[in-house]
Amino acid sequence: MATNLQFIKSVSGSGVSSLSVTDCFTSDYNSYQIHTDYSSTTSTPFFLNMRLIDSGGNIITDSEYDKAELYLKSDASFNESRHTNSSNFAEPFGEGDLNGENANAVITVFNAEDSSSFTFIQGQGAFNVGGVFKGKKYIGVHKVAETIPGFHMYKAGTSGTSANITVNIYGVK
Secondary structure (H helix, E strand, O other), X not given: OOXXXXXXXXXXXXXXXXXXXXXXXXXXXXXXXXXXEEEEOOOOOEEEEEEEXXXXXXXXXXXXXXXXXXXXXXXXXXXXXXXXEEOOEOXXXXXXXXXXXOEEEEEEEEOOOOOOOOEEEEEEEEEEEOOEEEEEXXXXXXXXXOOOOEEEEXXXXXXXXXXXXXEEEEEEO
């Protein structure tokens, strides 16, 4: 795979519980990279889920997502999880922990603008949880062939109230 990144756009939010990134996947590229940096705005850990946005501008909430992850811990054994027919990509970006402890991830998106193919993601991230370094490797598929021009990140479950989030999107040549 080529590694020449072409900057497309940057989106950020301060003290937000969700963030939509629209009009970032076009027919100009077959794959894209999403670079994220975020942290909780309180002393409570903050997790982000991800959903895709369809060509009508609707956030896709149907049970069309499959994912698998490897959770890498510096203080304990690694563990794996797999989910099928989910309503989102659960926590692909890691965990934005306590104030000042950022989560960083790179997610590669494939076939987003190809209406005849499923959309795939793969990624990895690094983050601190209470001063303990952790990482995550992630793969996923949206199992409906349709045009996907963007994505939506939002607070997972009962995690913290808000986060500071910066997202940069690149096309991969």
